[in-house]
Amino acid sequence: MSAQIIDGKAIAQSIKDKLKAEVITLRAAAERAPCLAVVLVGNDPASEVYVGHKKKACAEVGIESRSITLAGDITQAALEQHLKQLNEDPSVDGILLQLPLPAHLNSQSAIDLISPRKDVDGLTPVSQGLLIWRRPAHVSCTPAGIMELVRSTGINLTGKRAVVIGRSVLVGAPVATLLGHAGATVTGVHSKTVNPAAICREADVLVVAAGVKHLVGSEWIKPGAVVIDVGIHRGEDGKLTGDVDFKEVAAKAAWITPVPGGVGPMTIVSLLRNCVSAFKARKP
Ligand code: NAD
Numbered sequence: 001m002s003a004q005i006i007d008g009k010a011i012a013q014s015i016k017d018k019l020k021a022e023v024i025t026l027r028a029a030a031e032r033a034p035c036l037a038v039v040l041v042g043n044d045p046a047s048e049v050y051v052g053h054k055k056k057a058c059a060e061v062g063i064e065s066r067s068i069t070l071a072g073d074i075t076q077a078a079l080e081q082h083l084k085q086l087n088e089d090p091s092v093d094g095i096l097l098q099l100p101l102p103a104h105l106n107s108q109s110a111i112d113l114i115s116p117r118k119d120v121d122g123l124t125p126v127s128q129g130l131l132i133w134r135r136p137a138h139v140s141c142t143p144a145g146i147m148e149l150v151r152s153t154g155i156n157l158t159g160k161r162a163v164v165i166g167r168s169v170l171v172g173a174p175v176a177t178l179l180g181h182a183g184a185t186v187t188g189v190h191s192k193t194v195n196p197a198a199i200c201r202e203a204d205v206l207v208v209a210a211g212v213k214h215l216v217g218s219e220w221i222k223p224g225a226v227v228i229d230v231g232i233h234r235g236e237d238g239k240l241t242g243d244v245d246f247k248e249v250a251a252k253a254a255w256i257t258p259v260p261g262g263v264g265p266m267t268i269v270s271l272l273r274n275c276v277s278a279f280k281a282r283k284p
Helices: 008-030 045-061 076-088 107-113 125-132 141-152 172-181 196-200 246-250 263-280
Strands: 035-041 064-070 094-097 161-165 185-189 205-208 226-229
Touching: 008 045, 008 141, 008 263, 035 045, 035 076, 035 263, 045 064, 045 263, 064 076, 076 094, 076 107, 094 107, 094 263, 125 172, 141 172, 141 226, 141 263, 161 172, 161 196, 172 185, 172 205, 185 196
Parallel strands: 035 064, 035 094, 161 185, 161 205, 205 226
Antiparallel strands: none
16 A cells, blocks of 8 residues: 555544634633534434434534434424524524435425524535635535545645546535635546546546445556545445545555545534534624
8 A cells, every 4th residue: 555544533633622622712701502403303323323423523522412303204394393493593503404314304495494504514505605606604514524634635736637526415516616616627527427437547636425335446546646535335244435445546546535534524523613613603
């Protein structure tokens, strides 16, 4: 292996340490902690695990997390009523609606209802529109974390070729926007792209968010590239792997994120950051 590991866990920890110190000061001045409302619908085991990680991270930095656990058969109207109440609640700074929702619910309508001020996941159309306008309020968490990981390598993105595999609203589309804002020339690769490996071989920075286990092997990599693996797949042995064949790609790239310990911890720390900034921007 020749690539250097981009240690998302360590970078996230150093950001958490700074946030913890900041929250102590903010709490003292406001006489309350920043508060994140975590809305979980149903009992999907993976969602329960993700929510548990987020609540634990909140506790580590002194952010209060409030659980709103709703029955899996809740109606759209009742879910929306809960979200409206959280929008109005002055003691709540951020709202996290854990996705995916059960199939009978309309996620987009529910997300649309979240106040952009409290949209710490950066998913509402207002948050995403502000991002395109280079006036981000809350940048969505995974793309913000990816940018931090890319920056940690010291690469100057101006004029560099970046390729993003995947174009989802959650990851691919906003990270492509952010890379473009940082000066890179960005190409999007998706499930309909012809000869994606050839396009990826031109990338100085390759972000892989396809959700396809080990899609990217060494023949997709330009020697010396920065490779960010967003994918998460749990094997039958319980071990996590990504969209990138780590061993093969690490032999050719200059920098690579591991799975686990790469993008995942940065997604959570971006959520904490957004909560703190929502708290600071709250109306008195
Ligand atoms: P998604 O399914 O919404 O989008 C996947 C995208 O990849 C689509 O745009 C699709 O066109 C593209 N794609 C699918 N197959 C492809 C192929 N063979 N070649 C090229 N492109 C292809 O998924 P998402 O929400 O963007 O998540 C992507 C992956 O990242 C998933 O594995 C998810 O679990 C993971 N994820 C990780 C984190 C984290 O914090 N680490 C956060 C969000 C998502």
